[in-house]
Amino acid sequence: MRMLQWFCGHTRRDRVWNEAIRERVGVAPIEEKLTQHRLRWFGHVQRRPPEATLRSGVLKRVDKVRRGRGRPKLTWDESVKRDLKDWDISEELVLDKSAWRLAINVPEP
Template identity: 70%
Template sequence: MSVAEMCMLRWICGHTRKDRIRNDDIRDMVGVAPIEEKLIQHRLRWFGHIQRRPPEAPVRIGILNHFENTRSGRGRPRLTWEEAVKRDLKEWNVSKELAIDRSAWKLAIHVPEP
C-alpha cells in the first residue's frame, strides 16, 4: 500500500524514481502523513465511537457481523477487526479506557500532518 501511495505522491510532484528523491522529502513537499498511520487513526477513531456506545447497542454486542456455524477455510485465519485494534492500541501505547473521554481520545490518536 505504501508503494502505491509513494507512486502517486511522486506523480503529484512530477518526479520519478530515477530522480532519486527520498520518500520523506517527497512526503514533506506534498504535506501528507503516511497512509498506514492515517488508516490506524481512522480505525481507532471508530473503536472510540463504539466504546462510547451503550453496552446494549448492536454494534457493541457484535450482532452485526457475528456468524455462527460457518466452516473456516484452509490456511491462516484472516485478521479480524478486533485483533487489528488490539495490535494498534499496543503499538501506539494507548489504553482502551481512554476512549470514554472523547477529547483525550482524539488527542491520543491524532496523526499530525507534516
C-alpha cells in the first residue's frame, strides 16, 4: 500500500482509505490475489501424476507429530480447502485447466 500511496502522491498523514487508493490505481485487494495464486498452485499440484515427487511431498501427511500448545497453525491444505469453500469451487474442476483458470481469476477493477 505504501508504494500505491506514493504512486498517487499521498502520505499516511493524508489519511486516505486504502480502498480509495486501490480503486484509483485499479489494483485488486492483496488477499484476493494471494488466494488466486494459492489456488493456481493447488491446480498445478493436482494435475501432476500421482507418482510425481511434488505431489507426494506436498500432499503427504506426517502422523504422530507432537504439536505445541495453543492454537494449531493453519496448514497449506487447510487454507486451500477454506479458499475452495469460500469461492464455491469444486475440486473436480481442477482437471480442466481453462475452466480452472476462469474460476480462480480475480479481475482487476
